[in-house]
Amino acid sequence: MARYHQYLLLTVFLAAAGKSADAQQTKATPYYPTHAEVLQNYKAADALDSALKKVPYVTNVRPNWQTGSNQFWYSKRIANNQTAYIVVEPEKGTKKIIFESGQLTAEVSKATGKPVKDGGFRIEDMFLSADKKQATFKTGNTWLKCDLGTLQCSKTTDTVHQSYDNDKPLQVRHYRWEGITADSVSPDKQWSAFVKGGNIIVKSLKGSTEIKLTTDGNLDKPYGELTWSPDSKHLVGYRIDPKKTKEVYYLLSSVPGTTRAVLKSHEYDQPGDEFTSYQQYIFNIADKSAIKTDAEKIDFFGAPQLHWRDGNSRYFTYEKADRGHQRFRVIEVDVTNGKTRNIIDEKTNTFIYEQRIYTYYSAKTHEIVWVTEKDGWRHIYLVDELTGKEKLVTKGDWVVRDVDSVDVKKRQIWFKGSGNNEGEDPYFMHYYRIGFDGKNLTDLTPEKGNHSVTFSPDRKYYIDTYSEVNIAPKIVIKNTADLKTVMELEHTDLTGLLATGAKLPEVFVAKARDGKTDIWGVVYRPANMDPNKSYPVIENIYAGPQDSFVPKSFSVVNEMQSIAQLGFIVVQMDGMGTANRSKAFHDVCWHNLADAGFADRILWMQALAAKYPQVDISRIGVYGTSAGGQNSAGALLFHPEFYKAAVSACGCHDNRIDKQWWNEQWMGYPVGPHYEQQSNITNAGKLQGDLMLIVGEADNNVPPESTFRFADALIKNNKMFDLLVVPGMGHSDGGPYGRKKKRDFFVKHLLNAEPPARNTDELAHN
Incomplete structure (x- = not known):
């Protein structure tokens, strides 16, 4: 609440400025439909949904x-x-x-x-x-x-053919949450290594020789995760201290053929849980010796993938992300003595987004292509493995989104980026290539819009699909060598679509809480909107810091457009704390998930209302799923002066209950008091406004107990709310039934109207 009031003066100023600039606006009459009008709105919404689905338009080409x-x-x-x-x-x-x-x-x-x-x-x-x-x-x-x-x-039975997978990456990546594949047979095919009784055994494949490399291992603390050196002279392994992953439980109440609920459980790490640790050792096959490397134990993720230098079996490197996500290293190990050296050592006071760390190792040239946000924007660095010297390849106030491929021979990096093209939405994706030396940055997709590219198997051609949320896709095929367009494949004519009466969404931009940064969003209006009426606003919220979520490509058939037909203006925007902008923009979420960018969202909607008299921000609803479920409920707890009604589906209402890897990434480790302070459960007594909770009883993503504990806290605080539990359903917004309940809920609480009497099928009889 206090944080919101810090921006109140700025809010009032912006609203007044907007009204002053548009003094010709006439005050609109609030839209409160009769029950008969509500029924017609539902019918019209269904009819429009059906009509839109029948209109043929091409949004992509899958070659x-x-x-x-x-x-x-x-x-x-x-x-x-x-x-x-x-x-x-x-x-x-x-x-x-x-x-x-x-x-x-x-x-x-x-x-x-x-x-x-x-x-x-x-x-x-x-x-x-x-x-x-x-x-x-x-x-x-x-x-x-x-x-x-x-x-x-x-x-026919003559069906043998080869197919090309467009989705298969040119260069396979290893993600840190995946375990490594342990080697069994040595590269020279002389030895087989395995673990027996917790100890490492090496057996000759040419004879009966068997070497026991360890004797102190046991089933409680075994050795394992073995990797051979390229020359077969050394074996890298780990002394493992296993920790059992705890389980979470849920009940299936309505299993056919039973008279009792079925109890289910699955392994599920939560923030603060203890992890298995790995102490690294190097074993010499010739003299049977063991060296413990001077690196600390790995107590976050599993045993790492090793990278050996080309033609050199003395050194290998591996990556280590520390728990808490504040330090990332690439560590070199000398197998002759176990000494280590940090080639890359990144530290931060907030977080390093582990899932977006990109590394590519060139064994021949002893170079690492590394993507990091260390300079305040996500960019590519080239690191010399031998010296540790770093060179910035891309630079500027824009974001490298992902690396497509690295061509060591041509010394080129092919990647996706956003925010580098002037006069565009900074989230629009473009495809580029650049030299290792940072020169010759080339945009393969210079046309304005959000781009998606697929290459031919030999990469001689690429198909480029680009559009905007309200501009139809254009799909062309281009020559990779000269970037010239070979031919246009598709360009949708929107005449048929617009003939249905659908309104295309508007892109709207307003300033963030700092008064400088642009916040980008979209606005969906009813097809039959009366310009003399003002309509309640419903925000579709998802403030998860792992990405940005406002649609950027053309698509008319979506839930926001459908809800708008009932008499709402539906909006979505990406506030501070989400990804794909600067590091400072992203850092707002650190230890601060309850913030959810609300200060920016509120200013954005107030700016929208200042421009359009049809926008009624005295009636604001919000809905979301998963992290969005946490956010939508949080809107009524932390900003009840603005938000009046919320539908929250399968929310992670307490970040201590949700999955470890996601929550520690943003809320940090160890688990501190801020986890409890920001919990919806802790703050349940602050509820104002109208709330509906939706949860699937079989959710194995966010434990259902998160919603049930929130409901329990609301009840104990004598707060009134609606609760929909969907038997047998997993992580979901409630499915078709839940979406009907959501629409009816907003009609009742924001339009003060009675939704259709569905049990009597009122819609069919009117």
Whole structure:
């Protein structure tokens, strides 16, 4: 509450400035529909949802590259719920439809022996003959071969072909939460290493020699996680101190065929839980000696992946992220004496976002490509392994979002970034390449918009899809060598979509709590909005610090648009504390998840109301799921002067109850008093406004007890609320039933209207 009042004067100033600048605005009348109007709104919303789903527009192209060539096919929806299948030859700059689904209805029905509605079959896989005169495809469990001249089809067993996975990364990554694959056989194929009774045994594969490298291991504290050196002379292993992961429980109340609830449990680390630790050792096969390296125990994550230098078995490096996420190192180990050296040693007073640490090791050149936020923005560094010298490759007030690939031969890095293109939404994704020396930064996607790129198998071509939330996608294929557009694949005409009456969302920008930083969001309005009326606002909230969440690409069919049709203005924005901006922007979340960017969100909505008289911020609702469930409930606890109604689904209402890896990343370790102070459960007595809680009883992401404990605290504080428990449901917003309840809840509490009497099917009879 105190934090909000710090920005109140700024808020009043911004609101007054907005009204002064738009003195011509007329005051709108608050929209309070009659029950009959509510029923019509529900019907109109359903009708619009149905109409939108029938409008054919293309938002992406998924290429199916043909073996040994740069030809590919893709499918797209066309009129009358049909699908067109198109072949593209980039070398010739041509594309053509080979058939539409409706043309094969009779053939597919005859070949499969099953009735098929007009074009109503799905092709799961397909490949073309070399001369492109035949297509072999799979529908259901049946493979058919189709003559593309006559369009006659027959069953076939000739289905062997190679396919290319567009989603497979060019360079495979190892994530720190994944365990390593322990070596068994030495690289020279002379030895096999294994653990028996907690001790390490090395056995000759050429004879009967067996070496026991340790004797002090046991089943309680075994050795393990073994890795051979490239020359097979050393074995790296760990003395392990295992800690059993504790379990969480839930009840399945309604299992068919039972008369008792079924108790379920699963392993689940929570903040503060103890982890298994690993002490690193190096074993010499020739003299059977063991050296404990001078590195401290690894007590966070598991045994690390080792990186050996090319042609050198003396040194290896590994990564260590300390628990609490405030230190990250790349550590070099000398196998001859166990001495260690920090090649990279990053420390911070807040957090290092562990899941976005990127490292690529060039064994031949002894270089590490490393992505970090150490200069205040997420950028690429090149590190010399031998000297530890760092060189900044990318720089500026923008963000490297991800590395696509590293080309050591050409000394180029291919990556995705945002915020580097002037005059654009700073979240728009673009694709770049740059030299190791930081020169020749090239934007592969210079057109304004949010881009998504896929490459051909030989990377000679790439397909670029770009759009904005209210501008239709344009899909082109480009030549990687000169970046020139080879041809346009798709560019959706929105005439049919706009004919449904749908309103495209508006992008809206307002200043954050600091009065300088831009906060970006979107606004959805009812299709039949009366400009002389003012409408309640509903915020779709998710303030999880792991990403940003406002949609940036074109899509009309979504829940926000659908809810708006009932008589609301629905908004979403990314406040401070979320990712993909500066480190300072992100750091707001540190030890501070209850903040949830509310100070920025409130200012943003007040600025929206200052510009548009149709925006009624005296009636603000909010809904969210998971971390968004925590945020939406928190809105009524910490900012009841602004938010009036909230729907909270499967919320992590206390960060001590939720998963360890997510919460310690942002709230820190060890678990301090701030965890309790910011808990919705601790603050349940502060509830004002109308609250609905939704939880699935089988949630194995956020334990259901998080919601039940919050409900318990609300009851003990004599607070009134609604609770929906969905039997058998996992981590969800409540599914179709829960979404109906959510809409009805907001209609009742923000529009002061009675929602449809669903048990009598009132909607169908009016």
